[in-house]
Amino acid sequence: AQRVTQPEKLLSVFKGAPVELKCNYSYSGSPELFWYVQYSRQRLQLLLRHISRESIKGFTADLNKGETSFHLKKPFAQEEDSAMYYCALSQFSGGYNKLIFGAGTRLAVHP
Amino acid sequence: ETGVTQSPTHLIKTRGQQVTLRCSSQSGHNTVSWYQQALGQGPQFIFQYYREEENGRGNFPPRFSGLQFPNYSSELNVNALELDDSALYLCASSLEVGFDAGELFFGEGSRLTVL
Numbered sequence: 001a002q003r004v005t006q007p008e009k010l011l012s013v014f015k016g017a018p019v020e021l022k023c024n025y026s027y028s029g030s031p032e033l034f035w036y037v038q039y040s041r042q043r044l045q046l047l048l049r050h051i052s053r054e055s056i057k058g059f060t061a062d063l064n065k066g067e068t069s070f071h072l073k074k075p076f077a078q079e080e081d082s083a084m085y086y087c088a089l090s091q092f093s094g095g096y097n098k099l100i101f102g103a104g105t106r107l108a109v110h111p
Numbered sequence: 112e113t114g115v116t117q118s119p120t121h122l123i124k125t126r127g128q129q130v131t132l133r134c135s136s137q138s139g140h141n142t143v144s145w146y147q148q149a150l151g152q153g154p155q156f157i158f159q160y161y162r163e164e165e166n167g168r169g170n171f172p173p174r175f176s177g178l179q180f181p182n183y184s185s186e187l188n189v190n191a192l193e194l195d196d197s198a199l200y201l202c203a204s205s206l207e208v209g210f211d212a213g214e215l216f217f218g219e220g221s222r223l224t225v226l
Contacts, residue, residue: 045217046214086154096161101153101155
């Protein structure tokens with residue numbers, strides 16, 4: 001079954017420390033993976049997707065098909081990075097597409 | 112450009128009642144999806160509407176139903192409410208089915224509490 005696993009509910013770091021939010025997936029096919037973010041009192045929004053290979057707000061994520069992982073990384077965390085982060089897998093079949101989300105990891109960056 | 116808007120933002124119902132949640136999609140988007148987010152969980156796909164037809168459904172019973180209107184706005188209806196239906200219901204719109212799949216634009220959600 002298609003599944004996304006985020007093993008950490010909470011990740012707490014100090015400002016300037018490196019951050020790695022873990023995401024593992026199971027999918028039979030070629031996966032499309034995303035990171036969505038929800039800042040306090042804001043709506044869920046797309047942060048980045050693996051096909052674009054961009055760095056957004058200093059975050060990067062590399063798809064590792066061998067380890068079935070899509071970890072989100074940032075070398076130096078900022079306080080404004082504190083938010084809820086969701087890894088998601090896009091499934092397109094039967095004429096519709098849906099996102100399969102992990103349970104999310106709360107990142108808390110302390111001054 | 113108008114974003115996705117949902118109403119109501121909060122509501123309380125009792126077990127057995129029915130509820131209707133509403134969503135206006137982002138301008139130019141013809142595809143609407145609904146997700147249920149229980150406390151401490153990620154959003155879970157309920158169904159998707161494209162050009163006024165339901166074109167995909169997740170693992171939810173038939174008492175969860177929906178509509179999409181010609182202006183692409185949408186409704187989610189839940190009948191015979193159960194306590195476990197208490198959750199945040201998210202509406203998300205996208206430009207086109209299959210196109211740039213995965214880039215969804217979410218509303219702020221409707222928080223339903225069932226007593």
